[in-house]
Amino acid sequence: MAYNILVINPGSTSDDIGYYRGNKPVFEVTVRYSITDLEPYEGQNVTAQLPLRRKLILDYLLDHQIPLKEIDAVIGRGGLLHALEGGVYAVNEKMMKDLTVGSYGNHASNLGGILAKDIAKYAGCPSYIANPVIVDELEPVARLSGMPENPRISIFHALSQKLVARLIAGKSGKPYEKMNCIVCHAGGGVSVGAHKQGRVVDVTNGYEGDGPMTPQRSGITPNAGLVQMCFSGKYTEREIRLKLRGKGGLVAYTGTSDAKELEEFITTGKKRPGSLITCSREEAKLALEALVYQLAKAIGEMAVVLEGKVEFIALTGGLMHSKYIPQKISQYTGWIAPVYVFPGSEEKDALRDAAERALENPKIVKQYN
Numbered sequence: 001m002a003y004n005i006l007v008i009n010p011g012s013t014s015d016d017i018g019y020y021r022g023n024k025p026v027f028e029v030t031v032r033y034s035i036t037d038l039e040p041y042e043g044q045n046v047t048a049q050l051p052l053r054r055k056l057i058l059d060y061l062l063d064h065q066i067p068l069k070e071i072d073a074v075i076g077r078g079g080l081l082h083a084l085e086g087g088v089y090a091v092n093e094k095m096m097k098d099l100t101v102g103s104y105g106n107h108a109s110n111l112g113g114i115l116a117k118d119i120a121k122y123a124g125c126p127s128y129i130a131n132p133v134i135v136d137e138l139e140p141v142a143r144l145s146g147m148p149e150n151p152r153i154s155i156f157h158a159l160s161q162k163l164v165a166r167l168i169a170g171k172s173g174k175p176y177e178k179m180n181c182i183v184c185h186a187g188g189g190v191s192v193g194a195h196k197q198g199r200v201v202d203v204t205n206g207y208e209g210d211g212p213m214t215p216q217r218s219g220i221t222p223n224a225g226l227v228q229m230c231f232s233g234k235y236t237e238r239e240i241r242l243k244l245r246g247k248g249g250l251v252a253y254t255g256t257s258d259a260k261e262l263e264e265f266i267t268t269g270k271k272r273p274g275s276l277i278t279c280s281r282e283e284a285k286l287a288l289e290a291l292v293y294q295l296a297k298a299i300g301e302m303a304v305v306l307e308g309k310v311e312f313i314a315l316t317g318g319l320m321h322s323k324y325i326p327q328k329i330s331q332y333t334g335w336i337a338p339v340y341v342f343p344g345s346e347e348k349d350a351l352r353d354a355a356e357r358a359l360e361n362p363k364i365v366k367q368y369n
Contacts, residue, residue: 003072003359006119007351008057010077010111012188012216012245013038013257014318015053018348019066027064028348031056035257035276042246043238046106053111054118071123075355076112077159077347078132080105080207086135086158087366088358091117091127095368105155105207109133128365130354131159133206137199142305155207156191156200157317163350164314164342165195172311180309182302182337184295186325187318187345188257190214192295194302202305204298208245212294215257215319218248219294253287254279259319262288292325296332303336310337316345 002022009016018028041048061068078089079099089095091113097103099110113129120127135158145152161183162176169176177198184192190213191206204211204219213219230240243252251257255278262277264270266285271277277284303310313333320326320343330339358365 001360003356004070005352005355006057006061006071006074006116006123007348007355008074008076008112008115008119009345009347009351010053010108010115012108014188015056016345016348017057017060018352019061019064020352023352026066027060029060030344035251042242045100045102046108046110047100047102047114049108050111050114050118054115057115057119068119068123071120071125073126073128073355073359074116074120074123075128075130075351075358076114076116077109077351078129078134079110079113080107080155081132081134081368083134083136083154084132084368086131086137086162088128088130088354088364089132089366089368091120091129092368095129098368104134107133107207126358128355128358130351131162133158135162135200137201138203139201142202152210153205154200154203155205155209156193156203157185157187157189157206158200159350160185160316160345160347161191161193161195161200161314163346164316167342167346168312168314168340174311179311180306181312181314182299182306182310183314183316184299184329185317185345186214186295186315186320188214188216190217190219190295190298190317192298192302194305196306202302208241212298213249213291215250215259215291216248217245218243218252250287250291253290254284259288259291259322259325263322263324288324289328292328293332295325296329299329299333300336303333308336313337313339314342315339316342318344320344 005020007018014032016030019026099113116127136154138154143151165183166176169179181195189206191204193200193203210220256276262284269281315326326341
């Protein structure tokens, strides 16, 4: 049976939206938000962005003459919840409360379940999330950080990483559950995971923790320097957190989180009209090189986790639309294993497939407790 499914995948700087009749897209669109668009919401709970993002989705449905009552299911990207095993989950009241309050963190991905439930309420259909970012399969040894009060935690692009790994494994004719691989998802946030026999046994924290810097996040920083900043009296807690997530990484060095624009500037020396770039061409080049360097270094760390037994490396996420970034990462890491590049993300397809399986067999749907 063919189902009509609305997919909503909010990111820190974009909304990836798709509507499908069966496996045929009626529309697929990625809407990107600039720093200026999101600036009014800085320091607020992410739910403050709900009216902005809801209106955008409803406008697309209206533009394509899609009545709400036609929709069979709405599925959103999973947000920050307590640790869960992978699978498809119904958006229930307990989940809504944790996503809305931000019980486990305040991130744009929380809006996936909230928007799904909100629109499904008017459509009169079920709402789901699948493989949320807090899927936790870490080995016990990977949890120790050196500070018992501050353990390492699993927050990563589980949906994207597992889908890409399965796609590549499928092409090799070997089950994902029988392979070792490394997947790097690099967009507004970055996560690099060691996949061992179908489980992500170690992964960098894609929220505001360890790992490489990103277009908007600082990644791991020198501990002593960070402590000095925190107690210097120059910064509030909110300002420090913004340096970790929102105003760190590329945007801190260059004024923009748009890697494509930076590449153009580095190549041509010219800025776009209204450009936010505040640095010189040489400074932009160094910042972009540093981001790539850190991505590659994280991949190397995960190769150690897998004891060098790596069958492939997968690069995915929005940054992989770049010509420079995946090519340079491959130069750094190609000696470890073959490198496959999946620009953007297949997350919409993964979510659509999850919702379809849930409608076909409601028994697979799990409850969030």
